[in-house]
Amino acid sequence: MFDIVPESAIVEGRATDAYFLRTEETLEHAGRNPTVVAEVTRDQFPTGEFDCFAGLKDAANLLAGYDLDADAIPEGTLFDGGPVMRIEGPYLEFCRLETALLGFLSHASGIATAALEARRAAPDTSLLSFGARHVHPSIGGVVDRSAMLAGLDGFSLVAAEAFVDGEASGTMPHALMICFGHGNQEEAWRAFDEAVDEDVPRIALCDTYDDETDEALRAAELGFDSVRLDTTGSRRGDFRHIIKETRWKLDAEGHEDVDIFVSGGITPETIRELEDVVDGFGVGSHISNADPLDFALDIVEIEGEPAAKKGKLSGKKEVYRTPDGGHHIGLADEASPAGGDPLMEPLIRDGDVVAEFDLDEAAERATADAERVGFREA
Known part of the structure; x- marks a missing residue:
């Protein structure tokens, strides 16, 4: 087939x-x-x-x-x-x-060499392998195993669980948010929280429709532990500033414990630029396309x-x-x-x-x- x-x-x-x-x-x-x-x-x-x-x-x-x-x-x-x-x-x-x-x-x-480049860029920051979607599915397990061999903290491909000791990581895509429609972000986040196993981290995707700082605060007020920013490149502008503004808004409203994760086009250079204002990265094409x-x-x-x-x-x-x-x-x-x-x-x-x-x-x-x-x- x-x-x-x-x-x-x-x-x-x-x-x-x-x-x-x-x-x-x-x-x-x-x-x-x-x-x-x-x-x-x-x-x-x-x-x-x-x-x-x-x-x-x-x-x-x-x-x-x-x-x-x-x-x-x-x-x-x-x-x-x-x-x-x-x-x-x-x-x-x-x-x-x-x-x-x-x-x-x-x-x-x-x-593995590309993954180690990412690992070395931020030795103490959480890094997840998000690269399976960029390669032929027959080698998705190779991507995630090689990334874990280089010291990454997790992987996204469910099938890789056969080769790597651990469970695949990941919470929600933009498709889930869009299925609930514009203005219904809280409904989507609540449905996720009610549906998925309690062991799954509560990380809300916060850039689908409204300003990142706005969506992040709304998710934090629902009790989510973390937020993820995956802002499209064409809308990203000064990504570091967006992240810092989001952090400021969360802290100002009493949500200092809410972590910020980012993904989308992440490279070792991006990691070095952002690692002081970010709690974790999803790294995809830099690793899988090596x-x-x-x-x-x-x-x-x-x-x-x-x-x-x-x-x-x-x-x-x-x-x-x-x-x-x-x-x-x-x-x-x-x-x-x-x-x-x-x-x-x-x-x-x-x-x-x-x-x-x-x-x-x-x-x-x-x-x-x-x-x-x-x-x-x-």
Whole structure:
């Protein structure tokens, strides 16, 4: 019914570029299936521009059951060059899986990096992932899981509850307000309050028909804990001034405890501009529309001997986090740099997934790494 590559096609290796099938045919015809070491990289050498690694759980499930070993840096690790994953085994075991493997890592890591940019813009402010509506629904769960991996506080897509420990967040859209008609905002807010579960936060949308300050005060007087401003860009003007005026009006009328949340076109720059006058943000397209990272998979060793195409670094490698927050790349059989912590960890052994994927631990790792490397410091 929908233009979605089914899970079975991914698992069976049919979600692949055609030339990998030609490669299989050629190698099988020639009776060749060398044991190789292949590495997934974004940049060969450290660049100083860090990204956040994500998508590893799906990548591991893709490779599971094949006669190979794999190592990878853990999800949430920040990197700026060198391998993020290493695969060792007969090449035909994973030849046709390369397309899907890179897609799993590239898209999720791009989204997680953008989410971490938002997180770093306001480390102590509530941030929710509102980006599912901007992407194909088949990857909505990827968006919200990657955002939570980067340390966001919540997500909006109900289906993502299957991948993320927690319940989807969200209260009311403009459509609900419009269904009750102009001048009937109180009726809409009361109906919402009476209908939805008491565990759902009482956040009133306050910009549908009248002035934001007016609607916010009216909602506060009904007992709502918070208000959300999602003012259309064409009507927004000086959004900071609108928010400050709303805060002033609420405080002046004795509603100092009513929080203000904002959404609509929120970026890290917006967050930095508004975080001192806002209690939380819904961040959508900045996260969901992030460019995938440009990963590549290259053979670097064949039958125990270094091998690589022109422009790539041959030989099996290790990557390290250095005491100064840097990222060191060296051959695997070389001594580690002084004080360097190796980043690669076992992922698959003899076809079995041996790593665990804890989203909270990944988020803690991303936060700690971001601080350590000075990620996107303003």
